[in-house]
Amino acid sequence: MGEEQKGPRWGRWIVIGVLAAAGWGIVRSGGHEPGAGSAASSASPPAAASAGASPSSGAAPGTAPSAAPAKPSGRYDPADYAAPVRQYAAEAGVNPQLLMAILYNESYKPHDPDFERAWQRGKPDASFGIANMHRAAFDxxxxxxxxxxxxxxxxxxxxxxxxxxxxxxxxxxxxxLPGRIGAPLNKDELLALGYNAGAGNMLAFARGVKIGPQAQSYLDRLHDNWAKSGEAVK
Structure with a gap:
């Protein structure tokens, strides 16, 4: 390749690199690292029925659907979603405090929609959404x-x-989960580990298999987030 061709191409890559770094800085400023405090939301907290414009609302026939939620930004506090957490935890029969604690655990990742899609293009098995759900789990x-x-x-x-x-x-x-758990872990702890590490690992932990460092780190963060999660869903 001649220098006259190489120069413009390197120039384009330099510009792309600068823009990518700037974009990452903007998005990362709104994300949450493990153990970090939550940033204030730049969007209005959603009402519990804000999904009413979609098939997930469960609205009665003849009722007017609520407005679709505004496109979310990367900056958010999981506590802003306390109403949907309470609603959907009740719908699914799970502990709302556990669901909220999982949102806090997963809030380390920037949750700007454009960033998530850009990341997924380079890593097709990446997770989506504020609960960091993989395609297979969702489907x-x-x-x-x-x-x-x-x-x-x-x-x-x-x-x-x-x-x-x-x-x-x-x-x-x-x-x-089995009816009897042969491990020094309670149901919510096991479910959190199942959410993070998969059902197979959850069942192994329920039988008493010792959890590894990655699972222990997730569990430690769950414990750190537990009290404020309970406050959020009161």
Whole structure:
């Protein structure tokens, strides 16, 4: 390749690199690292029924759907979603404090929709939405549920859908737990580990298999987030 061709191409890559770094800085400023405090939301807290414009609302026939939620930004506090957490935890029969604590655990990642999609293009197995759900988990959870007609690709733009899907995924994990647990872990701890590490690992932990450092780190963060999660969903 001649220098006259190489020069312009390197110039383009330099410009792309500068723009990418600037974009990452903007998005990262709104994300949450593990253990970091939550940033104030730049969007209005959603009402529990803000998913009413979608098939996940469960609104009675003849009722007017509420306005669709505004496109979310990367900056948010999981506590802003306390109303959907309470609604969908009740719908799925799971502990709302657990669901909220999982949102806090997963809030380390920037949750700007454009960033998530850009990241997924380079890493197709990446997770989507504020609950960091993978495609397979979403597709396995949705059949027969109020959001059965929705798609995994919608999770970055509809945070209420992300909360609803996470609630039902926890419901399905709970159905797999044995009646007697042979481990020094309670049900909510095991469900959180199942959400993070998968049902197979959850069942191994329930039998008494020692958890590894990655799972222990997730559990430690759950404990750190537990009290404020309970306050949020009161």
């Amino acid at each position: 396995d959870t949705k059949p027969g549920r109020p959001f059965a007609s929705r798609h995994w690709e919608e999770l970055p733009d509809d945070r209420n859908l992300a909360v609803q899907a996470a609630a039902w995924h926890l419901h399905d994990l709970a159905d797999q």
